[in-house]
Amino acid sequence: MKTFFSLLLFCVSGFLGVFAQGYQQTESGVKITSQGMDVEVTFYSPSIVRVLKYPTGKYPDKQSLSVTMQPKALSVNTLFTDGVVSLTSTHLTVQLNLETGKVFFKDLLGNLLFTEKDYGTQFTEINYPSGKRYIVRQAFLLEPDEVIYGLGQQQGGKMNQRNQRLFLRQENMKVCIPYIASVKGYGVFWDNYSPTTFTDNRQETSFESESGLCSDYYFMYGGSGDGTVAQMRLLTGQAPMPPLWTFGFWQSRERYKSQEELLNVIKEYRRLGIPLDGIIQDWQYWSTDNAYWNAMEFGNPEFPDPQGMLDKIHAQNVHAMISVWANFGPKTKPFATLKEKNMLIPVDTWPHKSGVHPYDPYHPEARDIYWDYLDKGIFSLGMDAWWLDSTEPDHFNIRDRNFDLPTYLGPWRDVRNAFPLMSNKGVYEHQRAMASDKRVYILTRSAFAGQQRYAANTWSGDVDSRWDVFRKQIAAGLNFTVCGIPYWNTDIGGFFSHKLYPKGIKDDAYKELYVRWLQFGTFTPMMRSHGTDTPREIYQFGSRGEWAFDIQEKFINLRYALLPYLYSTAWDVTKNNGSFMRALFMDFPQDKNVYDLDNEFMFGKSFLVVPVTDPMYVNRDREITIGQTKKQSVYLPSSDWYDFWSGDRIAGGRQIERETPIDLIPVYVKAGSILPLGPEVQYATEKKWEHLVLRIYPGKDATFVLYEDENDNYNYERGAYTEIMITWDEKEQTLTIGERMGQGFDGMLKKRRFIIQLPDGKVSKIVSYSGRRLKIKL
Structure with a gap:
């Protein structure tokens, strides 16, 4: 009996002990x-x-x-x-x-x-x-x-x-x-x-x-900026590899009014020898009647042969993107199908007061219907990429927002901010399920946490063509990418130009803004010229020998030279949760001077970019005056740096003044960097990287992983790629090109030459490489 009561007392006290603490494991x-x-x-x-x-x-x-x-x-x-x-x-x-x-x-x-x-x-x-x-x-x-x-x-x-x-x-x-x-952290x-x-x-x-x-x-x-981004991706999904061609130059306009006009743009770029990889068709290819808004088919008579148009685009080694919206006009087939199934959200959206309504992207069947029409009407023609516009979506009637309308996941108020996530999800998952030979690529106007997993590149919306707005895009993009979504861009030149520049490209003041914006766009994940009112094609600005033309050509060619760096950085994003546009605290966490800098950023782990965001060369008469070179204040974080243009080495941790003629912006390369540069090309895959420049920036040990694959399919997910680790030993002044790793892929280069350069661009050595480790003393 005594043993029984002792056991009972033990059990009761143990029971009370757990619940007295007040928590449940x-x-x-x-x-x-x-x-x-x-x-x-x-x-x-x-x-x-x-x-x-x-x-x-x-x-x-x-x-x-x-x-x-x-x-x-x-x-x-x-x-x-x-x-x-x-x-x-x-x-x-x-x-x-x-x-x-x-x-x-x-x-x-x-x-x-x-x-x-x-x-x-x-x-x-x-x-x-x-x-x-x-x-x-x-x-x-x-x-x-x-x-x-x-x-x-x-x-x-x-x-x-x-x-x-x-x-x-x-x-x-x-x-x-x-x-x-x-x-x-x-x-x-x-x-x-x-x-x-x-x-x-x-x-x-x-x-x-x-x-x-x-x-x-x-x-x-995460313990650091990079570590925190990695945790956010672990939590909400990884970012897949974009195709190589998406890192080339994109031309767009609101809007090309016929297929002839669009094809002539490509023809002129090729005639001039200006590199181009992407052309974008904006709205109303379906019809100019808003009742047919986003019909997901070519109904406009100015586009009589969409299949022939796509074939001609591809024949010139250009890829096509097309504008598709998250809403439908009342006379479209998708509208009728979705309305019958009660899968529309009946709010007033763009175009205002046209009876156009968004679909319910929270509904799996609605996403199926959306893709079914998109596939039959456009994807089946061979379209390469999607411009998913108004994925917020636009929502008018300020006094009556209709947030109590039902969606598949409950009242719209409950899920309002996740609309872009679900809309992009539908297109990505359906194309992935249907085709593995063409990577999904989406340009979209809005985003929510986790959207990186849907191959979406968000642009900053319909911003005004103003210098102050231009500068604000830098902080906007950096804070966006800190959220774990690495792909972001902006309309080069601003979307609305007519407010301040009614003469458009005839106004030197606008030309100055545009070329400065394009210089910034060179160092974003997508280099894309777009806007309304003012056509932005390079030849609209004049011809060779004129400053506005020459500067654009210079930076477009620079963009293509950077393709090996860009594509390898994209791999770092996918494999290692890296970032393209990097707020400076990520690379210089101990330098408090960088914490609130809103006009500088790292592009990848090598480049420090300082866009020029103030006019310097247009006088009060709105005429260009480039005779006297102006300067811009630049803060160099705590490191040693090389001026990208001159190769000069500069100590960091201080403020400097850099001359900023109209044809360059301050760009610096961090000491301890290896920069791969590709050949001159007219499009991204025109030439294989058989003769690749490796520019070494000494001062610290350096590592760079050169990544290559088949450029536009998902075979890389099954191991069809290669990596070459390239290292610089500062103490030994030795460059090591490591053994080619990976299972390889169709079309892989078995032999190539590396042209080794110093920061000033002078050639130091040329070596042949066949996949085996090389050690080069400089």
């Missing part, structure tokens, strides 16, 4: 009830933690639209002390206060990384016409001088996103992603798709969403 975390809510902390990986909070007993049955990662069973050490449960993985510690429900994060040394505010979670019940929801608010505390980036693409020109209030709802020119990344993704207000002030940093059932965010610790 889960497979990869803990769960508690506190302050009228359930709190779940779950490790998705040693570096990624999900924090989910909801009113007690009201578990939200939520499937994330952005997050693709699933939690895995992990070995997490749990310790309970003084009302706080601590969970420690191999990378960080998460602590949860059982009384307040507050969560905070520390590194393994015990340093505080990020913390919620005490009692910072709020659920305010609201009765929308579509049903009951909560306004969900989560507040955090940052260090007073902590610098953060992200929030998608905003047009305020700010690099550091502190001390502001932003309303995050998708619009033209405004991409809203509720994500922040800190210079301390962590990122936070607020997983809510309704319109959300971000606030940062002295009291707190918070996300407040108009509709939700829970507070749901992911904390990612």
